[in-house]
Amino acid sequence: MTAVLLFALLAGSTLSSQTRQAPAPPGAARPAPSQTALIADGSAALAAGRRADAKRLFKEAADRFHSVAALLQLARVQSGDGDAPGALDSLQKARALAPNSEEVLSALAQVALAARLPGPAAGALEALTRMCPEVGQYQYLLGVSLMSAGDAVRATEALQAADRLEPGRSLTLAALGLALNSRKQFADAKAALTRSLELDADRVEAIAALAESEASLGDLKAAESHARRALDAAPADATAHLVIGMVRLQESRYDEARDALVKAAASDPQSPKADYQLSLVYARLGDTANAERSLESYRRKLAEMNDRVKAIRAGALPREVKGGGNR
Amino acid sequence: MKGLPALLVAAGTAVAWIQPGATTVLYRDITREAGITFQHHAAPEKKFIVESMSGGVALFDYDNDGRLDIYFVDSLTVDTANRPETARSALYRNLGGGKFEDVTDRAGVGRAGWGMGVCTADIDGDGWEDLYVTALGGNHLYRNNHDGTFADVTATAGVRGGGWSTGCGFADYDRDGRLDLFVSRYVKVDLARLPEFGKDKTCEYRGIAVQCGPRGLEGESDFLFHNDGGGRFTEVSAKAGVSDPRGYFGLGIAWFDANADGWPDLYVGNDSNANFLYMNQKDGTFKDAAFPAGVAVSEDGAEQGSMGIAVGDYDHSGRFSLFVTNFAEEYNALYHNDSDHFSDVSFRSRTAAVSLPYVGWGNAFFDYDNDAWLDLIAVNGHVYPQLDRARMGASAGYRQRKLLYHNRGDGTFEEVAARFGQAFTEERVSRGLATGDIDNDGGLDLVINDLDGGPQLLRNELAGRGHWLIVKLHGKAPNTDAIGAIVTVRTGSTTQRGLVQSGTSYLSQNDMRQHFGLGSVESVDVIEVAWPDGTTSRQERVKADQIVQIRQEAPAK
Numbered sequence: 001m002t003a004v005l006l007f008a009l010l011a012g013s014t015l016s017s018q019t020r021q022a023p024a025p026p027g028a029a030r031p032a033p034s035q036t037a038l039i040a041d042g043s044a045a046l047a048a049g050r051r052a053d054a055k056r057l058f059k060e061a062a063d064r065f066h067s068v069a070a071l072l073q074l075a076r077v078q079s080g081d082g083d084a085p086g087a088l089d090s091l092q093k094a095r096a097l098a099p100n101s102e103e104v105l106s107a108l109a110q111v112a113l114a115a116r117l118p119g120p121a122a123g124a125l126e127a128l129t130r131m132c133p134e135v136g137q138y139q140y141l142l143g144v145s146l147m148s149a150g151d152a153v154r155a156t157e158a159l160q161a162a163d164r165l166e167p168g169r170s171l172t173l174a175a176l177g178l179a180l181n182s183r184k185q186f187a188d189a190k191a192a193l194t195r196s197l198e199l200d201a202d203r204v205e206a207i208a209a210l211a212e213s214e215a216s217l218g219d220l221k222a223a224e225s226h227a228r229r230a231l232d233a234a235p236a237d238a239t240a241h242l243v244i245g246m247v248r249l250q251e252s253r254y255d256e257a258r259d260a261l262v263k264a265a266a267s268d269p270q271s272p273k274a275d276y277q278l279s280l281v282y283a284r285l286g287d288t289a290n291a292e293r294s295l296e297s298y299r300r301k302l303a304e305m306n307d308r309v310k311a312i313r314a315g316a317l318p319r320e321v322k323g324g325g326n327r
Numbered sequence: 328m329k330g331l332p333a334l335l336v337a338a339g340t341a342v343a344w345i346q347p348g349a350t351t352v353l354y355r356d357i358t359r360e361a362g363i364t365f366q367h368h369a370a371p372e373k374k375f376i377v378e379s380m381s382g383g384v385a386l387f388d389y390d391n392d393g394r395l396d397i398y399f400v401d402s403l404t405v406d407t408a409n410r411p412e413t414a415r416s417a418l419y420r421n422l423g424g425g426k427f428e429d430v431t432d433r434a435g436v437g438r439a440g441w442g443m444g445v446c447t448a449d450i451d452g453d454g455w456e457d458l459y460v461t462a463l464g465g466n467h468l469y470r471n472n473h474d475g476t477f478a479d480v481t482a483t484a485g486v487r488g489g490g491w492s493t494g495c496g497f498a499d500y501d502r503d504g505r506l507d508l509f510v511s512r513y514v515k516v517d518l519a520r521l522p523e524f525g526k527d528k529t530c531e532y533r534g535i536a537v538q539c540g541p542r543g544l545e546g547e548s549d550f551l552f553h554n555d556g557g558g559r560f561t562e563v564s565a566k567a568g569v570s571d572p573r574g575y576f577g578l579g580i581a582w583f584d585a586n587a588d589g590w591p592d593l594y595v596g597n598d599s600n601a602n603f604l605y606m607n608q609k610d611g612t613f614k615d616a617a618f619p620a621g622v623a624v625s626e627d628g629a630e631q632g633s634m635g636i637a638v639g640d641y642d643h644s645g646r647f648s649l650f651v652t653n654f655a656e657e658y659n660a661l662y663h664n665d666s667d668h669f670s671d672v673s674f675r676s677r678t679a680a681v682s683l684p685y686v687g688w689g690n691a692f693f694d695y696d697n698d699a700w701l702d703l704i705a706v707n708g709h710v711y712p713q714l715d716r717a718r719m720g721a722s723a724g725y726r727q728r729k730l731l732y733h734n735r736g737d738g739t740f741e742e743v744a745a746r747f748g749q750a751f752t753e754e755r756v757s758r759g760l761a762t763g764d765i766d767n768d769g770g771l772d773l774v775i776n777d778l779d780g781g782p783q784l785l786r787n788e789l790a791g792r793g794h795w796l797i798v799k800l801h802g803k804a805p806n807t808d809a810i811g812a813i814v815t816v817r818t819g820s821t822t823q824r825g826l827v828q829s830g831t832s833y834l835s836q837n838d839m840r841q842h843f844g845l846g847s848v849e850s851v852d853v854i855e856v857a858w859p860d861g862t863t864s865r866q867e868r869v870k871a872d873q874i875v876q877i878r879q880e881a882p883a884k
Contacts (some may be wrong), residue, residue, distance in 0.1 A: 153533070153656065153722075184658055184683060186674060216626070218675035250670070276628030283619030284668055295618050298628060310528075 035065040042073060051077055068098045072107060079259075084115035095124070102131060109141060116200055118148035119312045129158070137165030150309035152182045163192075163289070170200035177209050186213040204230050208239035215243045217251075223247055238268035245277055249284075257281045272301035339859060353695070353747040354773060354785035361427045363397070365417040369779035370404040372712060374524040376540040377463055378404050378515055379710040380493065380578075382416075383444035383834030384689075384776040386763035387456045389434070393874075394421035395763045395838055397784070399776050400460060401440035408441070408518055408624045416442050418458065420475075421765060425786065428488075428731040436460075436477050439467045442451050444759070444834025448506050451558060452805025453690050461492035461510060461834065462792055470558075490547045491516050496830025498582035498591040498811055499859055500567075501611050506829070507555035509569065511577030511595055512547035514540055535717040538710070541598050546574030549595065556805075568613045569593065575600035581636040581831045582811070583647050584663065585620070589861055594622070596633030596651055622649060622662045626671040631657040632686075635760070635833035639692025640824045641701040642738055647826060650678075651685025652705050652833070655722040659687050659730070673823035677730055678703065680744045684723040685730065687708060689760025689833040693771045695792030696775070697844030699821055700734035706775050708756030726754035752786050757768050757783075763838025769795035769872055771842055776835075787838060794845040794871035802858060807880065811859035814841040818848045845871050 042057035061070035071094035078087035112121035126144035143159035173196035180189035192215040211226035230240035241264035248257035264274035275298035282291035380401035419427040441463035455471035469477035494511040525536025529543025552560035564570035569588030576598035587671030590607035601623040605613035617623035646664035658679035662669040673679035685707040701837035707727035732740035744751035804810030825841035
């Protein structure tokens with residue numbers, strides 16, 4: 001559920017408008033004539049809509065001259081064609097040639113995030129935040145990547161850094177609230193989300209997350225109010241349905257809790273949270289069969305989620321980014 | 328208790344007069360002056376998980392002199408595994424006047440091997456407390472010889488167990504009058520083939536190399552030993568449905584009657600797995616109902632690293648709730664007993680948020696200020712010494728302070744450790760915790776076993792505590808401890824309940840006598856005892872500030 005929300009948050013964010021333009025990588029600064037010609041021909045082919053030719057020419061330039069510029073162009077075309085693995089491969093090669101190129105790292109992060117591969121994205125962004133510690137957007141994106149990779153602790157640190165560097169961004173505060181909710185620091189989450197909504201009152205994911213904070217802190221009235229507001233704007237919002245379900249559960253209104261939680265589970269079928277709450281609700285309704293069915297679903301999704309997090313962590317995350325493996 | 332401050336009485340709470348920000352001596356560390364020199368042993372680097380999990384502590388009266396004695400569990404290390412003489416668990420006899428004497432060698436209870444936990448009970452109904460020590464590689468049952476010595480009867484009793492045992496507790500689960508024994512177990516360990524420190528992803532934490540496990544290692548099943556009488560037990564866990572065939576990583580345990588049907592149920596805390604709540608089916612079997620009851624995992628369905636278990640009626644609801652300590656960046660869980668299920672009220676009760684940075688171990692419901700409301704304590708300490716050399720995120724360091732929660736009487740708690748000075752704020756690596764009144768003055772004292780270091784004996788020296796009552800039960804043999812009995816104390820509109828338990832907290836044993844804070848009330852209207860066999864006793868108009876002895880054979884006047 002959190003990953004979906006985070007990528008939704010990302011949709012409102014771009015790197016290019018925020019980040020510095022990097023100097024051209026060494027390979028592109030004084031290219032050999034034939035390399036220049038190949039890249040120029042590739043660019044012309046691309047402009048003419050001959051994407052296959054463009055890719056071939058860029059690839060040839062990259063292979064023959066180890067050209068970072070060519071690899072960047074190739075990755076751009078691959079990404080445009082929906083070939084995220086190909087684009088990532090090209091950018092990883094470019095990174096090997098120019099490990100400190102902000103342009104390469106930035107492109108790598110963007111492609112990885114667009115492909116929902118938070119591991120490689122976090123790796124590139126970790127380097128970018130070291131190279132450009134004053135750029136809040138890199139910290140923000142690093143936070144989102146780490147959150148998606150299941151490392152909420154470091155995600156919080158990155159998002160707090162982003163908030164310090166560029167205060168008053170609703171998007172950053174919303175992501176920070178999500179990260180803090182996932183770490184069960186509900187009071188701090190509530191503060192961040194409230195600030196986010198002061199800046200952008202209509203940010204649905206922040207409204208729903210605020211409802212989650214409030215429900216966990218026992219403020220059921222406020223939680224329901226915010227959850228209803230989120231559902232008015234986004235009727236399928238999984239977090240808001242989950243909050244309504246948890247509020248009703250605490251009120252012992254089990255039929256209504258069940259109905260809300262069924263909607264939460266349908267809205268976010270990968271998350272085990274709603275299934276766990278449903279198992280409790282069915283048990284309290286005396287519906288043993290459905291309680292056990294929900295419990296099995298919860299267990300299966302929990303295992304799948306753990307596998308996904310493991311797979312992400314086994315990817316390109318730098319060692320210092322990886323969370324606890326044994327606990 | 329004379330001269331209670333008027334403000335205290337009016338406020339109904341013993342900490343109301345403490346100024347915010349002020350440091351008040353509440354508990355004083357008297358370990359050294361008491362003559363306690365015990366040292367727990369563990370390898371400094373804790374490169375293997377077997378070096379991080381010990382050890383428990385017990386408060387019990389082994390010599391029937393009316394004063395609580397102390398047993399500390401010691402452990403070996405991988406390096407000293409073949410030299411068992413290097414670990415020395417210790418029994419300290421309470422001499423009175425705040426002094427203790429090391430009587431380990433005379434008692435013959437010092438060589439328990441790679442010790443983990445401890446629980447006590449009078450297993451043979453002779454009126455003397457026996458001692459059970461869990462360990463890696465075989466547990467020990469020490470039968471009390473009534474003369475200050477114990478005999479190791481493990482082999483004849485059939486309770487050695489084996490593997491890596493952790494928690495233990497006695498209860499009469501089948502109500503045949505004899506005390507049975509549950510033992511939780513943790514991880515399968517082969518000392519000849521230990522997982523290599525930091526070798527893969529299951530051996531790192533926040534990017535640093537640490538000991539491996541428990542995830543990634545094979546867990547062990549649990550034991551239930553049925554007491555057959557005649558000093559013999561039979562292992563019946565599979566038949567009873569509590570064997571844990573999946574091998575969850577079992578640690579703290581607590582026997583208690585979760586649904587008030589008069590039969591003991593069993594809660595088992597598992598590290599990094601869902602916990603168990605075994606409901607007694609009254610036919611010698613149990614059924615795990617932790618998930619439907621809402622006590623298996625966190626509020627949002629996450630498996631937590633559960634360590635210590637405490638049981639108490641903290642809100643005078645008449646039902647026993649659960650307090651469970653967990654790993655860092657999880658939270659200590661307070662599960663309120665709502666009769667037919669539990670609700671996770673951790674955040675609403677304000678016990679959770681402050682616990683997030685800490686790895687919690689020993690814990691207890693206890694009324695430190697005698698205001699008639701059960702407070703909470705959790706002792707903490709990480710498992711990775713390497714943590715201090717790495718970025719910690721939100722986690723506290725390797726050494727950690729304690730958490731002390733004052734019960735506000737409205738279902739919420741306030742964490743107040745910082746107000747009470749060094750005994751609580753000193754950062755240590757604590758494990759076992761036991762509560763009891765070592766000086767019989769009505770104030771609950773604390774004893775804590777630290778990993779790889781000296782313990783703490785903390786004497787309650789809060790001035791102006793409320794009135795109190797301690798109830799010592801003498802059950803019919805063979806359950807002379809009356810383990811499983813519920814003591815109800817009524818004063819005006821207030822009703823408190825206490826449960827006689829063997830083995831709770833983290834691998835530890837609390838004083839089995841039931842302590843009740845009474846606030847400003849100088850006498851108790853009624854004491855009722857629901858004995859484990861279903862009979863009841865009643866005693867009316869009992870003066871406060873005394874230890875009351877109640878015998879099952881002779882019903883109260």
